[in-house]
Amino acid sequence: MDEIKSVAVVGLNIGRSHIAEAYAPRPERWRLAAVCDRNQERLDAVADEFSAESRTLHFDDLLARDDIDVIDIATPPATHFELVSRALAAGKHVVCEKPLVGSLHEADLLANAQAQSGQMLMPIFQYRFGEGVQKARRIIEAGLAGKPYLGTVETHWKRTPDYYAVYWRGKWETELGGVLMTHAIHQHDMMTYLMGPLRRLFARATTRVNAIEVEDCVTASWEMANGALVAASATLGSQNEISRLRLCFENVTFESGGEAYSPGDEPWTILPANQAVAADIRDLVADLPPVGRRFLGQMDAFHEALHGRGPVPVTIDDARRALELATAFYHSAQTGSDVSLPISPDHPKYRGWRPDRA
Known part of the structure; x- marks a missing residue:
């Protein structure tokens, strides 16, 4: 019988959907070891609803625990790069909501961080399932x-x-x-x-x-x-x-x-x-x-990958392609130009598309 993988979910808005649709229906595959959120009321509500083993307001608490296999990050987009980087460095497998990060440069840095960590990083694209x-x-x-x-x-x-x-x-x-x-x-x-x-x-x-x-x-x-x-x-x-x-x-x-x-x-x-x-x-x-639908299908496939029975169902390369497409969208809309792909590191939007940083 497969080992049950322990997961901590961080960010309990969309993170609650990850639990409700994917982790809770599969108790033979997943153990909800912890939930984490900065909002105490939401934290307590979700922890109680799904009988989480523990709850915390602090992300660092999760990194210090050696009984957590996977950290599922469902926080606001601007936080993803830091949290994913720290989770990989702590030796955790990582699931991360879209958009993965805010630039192709950050995506490439995370690809290197994943390779060095030896852990799996799975971005969320549940509509494929x-x-x-x-x-x-x-x-x-x-x-x-x-x-x-x-x-x-x-x-x-x-x-x-x-x-x-x-x-x-x-x-x-x-x-x-x-x-x-x-x-x-x-x-x-x-x-x-x-x-x-x-x-x-x-x-x-x-x-x-x-x-x-x-x-x-x-x-x-x-x-x-x-x-x-x-x-x-x-x-x-x-x-x-x-x-x-x-x-x-x-x-x-x-x-x-x-x-x-x-x-x-x-x-x-x-x-x-x-x-x-x-x-x-x-x-x-x-x-x-x-094929299980949405988060259930994606997390089922991820569980198989964790046990060596298939590839990571959505990869950082998939997330990078989505970010490359978004980069092209923003560059074209902001400049009125036709954009060629792929986008290389010397492109003016490689390090981000935000106009407030232009």
Whole structure:
């Protein structure tokens, strides 16, 4: 029987969802050794709800414990680099919410820190985990979809002033960005997960919905490395919330179901060009193993990796690609220029895209 891994969760806003969706349902895999938050009321509420073995207001308390295998960091974005670095140095495996860090430079520093530590670092991209997106991924990887033509990705959500009443939201210094970093980053990761890397990008970004520092409406045109084109849009001013991907290939058209917060789930529409392609697809996906949705699926796969039965399901390279895409978005929107990828260390935004630091 597999060893149960002990986990400490830091930051109990989205961190609570990690516990509720992934750790608590799998007591045979995870032991909730500790929870940590600076808000005493929230700390006590979550600790009591999930019977955490211990609770603390201080991150350092977790680093000093040799009975903790994994530290799950779900704090505000600007804190991630320091906390992840310290957790790796303390010999802990690390799970970290998106965005991983605030620049490609910091991502590269963390990649080095991980390599030196010998520990696993898994960024969170839970929308990859669902039956729909995994079917699409298998069909594309098998070559059945054929030549990629065009894609569209929409992140049309709604956020009101109440959402931005939280002190760190809507500010460059603490959130590191707006709809691109906190909301659309998931769907953009899914698009590149299926369509591959980018070659060029042109973007526009503005703030129209809320009185905040960061962007809440963006559009962009992507040219993919394989020659396909993608149109991306994101807003926090939609009256109905959807996250929708549509991909047109030579032999198949894919469309997600539009579920805002779990777009990887079924039902996905998969339209084959003809009956022969349809039959090949049926055969290909017939033995697709079950995939837990969202955090459950990602943490299940991480548990397998911790026991040497597979790779880390989301890597720092995946997070870096998402940050590279965001860097291109911000540079294009701020300069009005078409941006080529990949972005090298001599790029003016390699060390960060924040306009308050320009």
